[in-house]
Amino acid sequence: TPVKVVGRVMSEEEAKEEEAKGNHVKAVEGGFRRIVASPHPVAIVEIDAIKALMDADQIVIACGGGGIPVMEQGIDLHGASAIIEKDLSSGLLAQELNADTLLILTSVEKVSLNLGQDNEEYLNTISVDDAKKYMADNQFAPGSMLPKFEAGISFIEKGDNRRTIITDIAHAKDGYFEKTGTIIK
Numbered sequence: 001t002p003v004k005v006v007g008r009v010m011s012e013e014e015a016k017e018e019e020a021k022g023n024h025v026k027a028v029e030g031g032f033r034r035i036v037a038s039p040h041p042v043a044i045v046e047i048d049a050i051k052a053l054m055d056a057d058q059i060v061i062a063c064g065g066g067g068i069p070v071m072e073q074g075i076d077l078h079g080a081s082a083i084i085e086k087d088l089s090s091g092l093l094a095q096e097l098n099a100d101t102l103l104i105l106t107s108v109e110k111v112s113l114n115l116g117q118d119n120e121e122y123l124n125t126i127s128v129d130d131a132k133k134y135m136a137d138n139q140f141a142p143g144s145m146l147p148k149f150e151a152g153i154s155f156i157e158k159g160d161n162r163r164t165i166i167t168d169i170a171h172a173k174d175g176y177f178e179k180t181g182t183i184i185k
Contacts, residue, residue, distance in 0.1 A: 002026075002035040003143055004083040009033055023081075037082040038143070039069055041089045045077065047096050054097065063089040091151030095158050101176065102155045102164045104148045109171050111148075111182040113139050123182040128153055131184050152184050 002024040010018065015025040015032035025032045044050070046062065053060045069084045070077040087104060094102040110122040113134060123134075131149055140146040152164030167174075167181030175181030 002037050004036050004038045005033045006036055006083060007034045038085045039080075039082055041069070041084055041092050044089070044093055044096055045070060047093075050093070051097070063093045085147050087147040087151040088154075091155040094155050098159065099155075100159075100162055102152055102162070103172065103176060104152065104164065104166045105169050105172060106145070106148065106166060107168060109168050109180055111140075111145060111166055115139075125178070125183040125185060128156055128184060149184075156184060 005026060005028065009028060009031040010025070010033065011031055018025050018032075018034055024035045026035045044063065050060050050062050064086060069080045069082050071080050090104065091102055110124065113121045113123065126134075131153055134140065135146065135149055135153075140149055148166050152166065155164055156162045164184040165175045165178070165181045166184075171180045175183075
């Protein structure tokens with residue numbers, strides 16, 4: 001299901017041309033934009049190289065936003081017309097590396113329930129069961145905060161003594177030391 005908006009704003013005529021090619025478009029302010037699927041990752045193609053670099057005490061930057069998913073076709077990899085979900089990729093990477101902490105940086109110091117309402121409540125340390133309940137109650141927006149919780153829960157459930165911390169970059173260090181942020185255990 002296409003959900004991620006990509007590319008430039010197009011006119012109605014250009015949008016019709018894209019649809020004629022088999023692409024999906026969505027009306028946005030000022031025109032139309034292409035939308036693509038955001039599949040869940042199943043493997044990290046470069047995991048061996050990432051592990052080798054980490055074993056050599058190198059800082060590795062991997063699985064960032066906007067990644068292009070690939071599909072195996074025979075012995076070749078071919079790009080797919082989609083955008084990989086960055087939070088789920090990060091969770092899978094942390095799992096593959098057997099990390100103990102998944103630190104997800106976002107635009108807020110703490111995640112909140114009832115966002116923008118009179119009864120808005122910030123989340124501190126919560127259990128996986130609480131996180132699942134909040135997800136079932138549709139507290140988190142798809143394509144925004146929801147994938148962070150999906151990634152965090154999956155990471156925690158596939159290992160022992162793991163935690164996920166969601167906070168902003170200004171509070172990353174304090175979040176890691178559990179002084180702030182939303183912490184799932």
